[in-house]
Amino acid sequence: MAIAGFPVLDFHAIAGTPRGYHGIMILETFPVGPLQCNCTLLGDEAAGEAIVIDPGDEISRIHKRLTSLGLKLKQIVITHAHIDHVGGALKLKRLTGAPILLNENDLPLLDMMDKQAAWLGIPTPETAPPDEVLLDGQQVGVDAYPAQVLHTPGHTQGSVCLHFVPLKMVIAGDTLFAGSIGRTDLPGGDGDQIIDSIHTRLLKLPDETRVIPGHGPMTTIGAERKSNPFLQS
Numbered sequence: 588m589a590i591a592g593f594p595v596l597d598f599h600a601i602a603g604t605p606r607g608y609h610g611i612m613i614l615e616t617f618p619v620g621p622l623q624c625n626c627t628l629l630g631d632e633a634a635g636e637a638i639v640i641d642p643g644d645e646i647s648r649i650h651k652r653l654t655s656l657g658l659k660l661k662q663i664v665i666t667h668a669h670i671d672h673v674g675g676a677l678k679l680k681r682l683t684g685a686p687i688l689l690n691e692n693d694l695p696l697l698d699m700m701d702k703q704a705a706w707l708g709i710p711t712p713e714t715a716p717p718d719e720v721l722l723d724g725q726q727v728g729v730d731a732y733p734a735q736v737l738h739t740p741g742h743t744q745g746s747v748c749l750h751f752v753p754l755k756m757v758i759a760g761d762t763l764f765a766g767s768i769g770r771t772d773l774p775g776g777d778g779d780q781i782i783d784s785i786h787t788r789l790l791k792l793p794d795e796t797r798v799i800p801g802h803g804p805m806t807t808i809g810a811e812r813k814s815n816p817f818l819q820s
């Protein structure tokens with residue numbers, strides 16, 4: 588179920604399918620763009636619907652994948668408005684008609700897209716304000732695989748994580764990585780706040796919760812609680 592040419596974090600065997608539901612879950616995470624942001628496609632084959640999280644780049648390939656799977660895109664969910672996570676969102680919206688969801692505290696970062704592009708020395712992608720603002724506690728996702736939005740400011744003021752409760756999985760954006768945490772030296776970053784967000788929101792989740800970070804390999808809440816050097820007190 589991989590996109591050809593993408594190294595894929597294969598999650599099928601780990602996440603499985605929630606009890607009592609007999610559809611087939613499609614869950615693919617693959618790095619996109621020069622900063623290799625982990626983009627995730629989560630779909631329900633029976634309902635023919637999907638969401639895409641953090642389509643930072645490589646939109647034509649993501650769109651082709653949705654088309655080949657026969658999935659209608661329901662939502663484009665952005666964990667935060669850094670260019671490597673949000674850069675392709677408008678392009679994907681134009682191809683699919685799906686709404687873009689982003690926490691409003693990151694709107695200032697959307698307005699700095701030319702500056703963000705200059706930091707990386709890449710062309711400025713066209714962006715637009717989100718169609719819906721992502722609020723803490725809100726539910727997103729396809730009906731069979733809902734996620735609760737956790738507002739976790741610190742990497743940016745509008746950073747969110749998505750907790751797929753029945754799947755025991757969290758998509759962490761750039762808040763938590765395997766063995767590390769998100770940088771806080773960019774505009775909107777706050778070092779104390781990210782630590783507080785991780786302790787009060789993410790480390791409250793069960794140890795077995797799988798974590799798909801915004802970059803790099805998967806981990807679990809338990810592994811990070813035990814050995815992440817930034818989280819030991």
Ligand SMILES: [Zn+2]
Nearest residue numbers: 667669742761
């Ligand atoms: Zn970021």
